[in-house]
Amino acid sequence: MLTLRALAHLMAYPNAPMQEALPELAEVIRNEERLAEGPKQAVINLITELQDQPLGEIQEQYVSLFDRGRHLSLHLFEHVHGESRDRGQAMVDLMEHYRLNGYELDAKELPDHIPLFLEYLSTQDETEITDMLGDAMPVMVLLGARLEEKESAYAALFHALEAIGGSCEQARDMRELASTEGPDETITKMDEIWEEEQVTFLGNNDPAGGGCGNTSPGAATTPTDEIPVRWVDNPGAQAAGQR
Template structure:
């Protein structure tokens, strides 16, 4: 299923190759008919906007959103436990899950990177992909809501992912996430503080007795559960 892989591609760092591929990608999205018309229209508007931007301006916009605003990070596990070492075991489990599905990733790639997660989902049967996507949909929806607050066309991708998931996001969880951080851009002092806290996390002992992050592990377990259920159905 190419729809999810295309949505992941649209979330990648902007490049000339990405922009050139947009017309073909839009045609494939319509051909696959996995998204409702409203989502397709919003994705097409995003593509039009991207094509109308100077590439360097588009890249700067991307970095401001996804690299310089922690609450918009495309690394899913950062939203459940920041940059602490607690991410490690969950990342390993997720990496193993990808390998079981036949997806090989580069050494420098982090398994919780949303475009990579969507590429993994794209190799699964549609029903299983929709189920696995639901395991991360609350985090995805919170990012999408923050992007809407920023009035950026990138929000269209997250709205489409909500439509593609098996279940709808938990409204209370999204409201709580927005109350904590609505996605506003950080000023220089906040950026410096975030940088400092990143290293503070690395030197702290905030793990559970088994050394993992419960929230992150729960996300992995939801994904594993769907894989195991699919294996049971096929046997």
């Protein structure tokens, strides 16, 4: 799916090749039928902003947003596991899941780096995209809401992912958290929201186990006082590791 690849490139650290490719990326976004005019135009506006600024300024702004603290980290598991040991096992499981689905990592980035995650999904079929993007959607919604609070044009990338993948039951809670948490909070408040609940990821579809609870794009979500999220191990990866 070219749109996911375009969003991955726009979300990655900006460099000269990315800046040169901005017109091509804009064309991919314009041709995406699953994006309504609002989200589509917001991504185009980001591309225009990236075209109009010197590369050094873009890089400085990017580092200021994404590389200083955990508040806007582009690593999925940092928003769930923090620095706990569970994060290491989740990384191993995700890497094995990539491998079992024909995607070998040769980059320096960790497997939960969102641009890399989107690159992987861009090579997969619709079922894999829907399942994995849906599992990650609470984090995507939270990051989009935090960027919107900062009035950053990068929020458009996460809103586009929500429009493509469908929102989730936790969306209202994530946006409320972003609007009330103050500047650069650590993982503490996420822990409070997710305490004693489960996030399903990598194929656990048992409704009793929690999960994102995807809704189709534009559909209403049911308010909830609980946010069922905790990333779980991939049974397929564990079985592969035992062979």
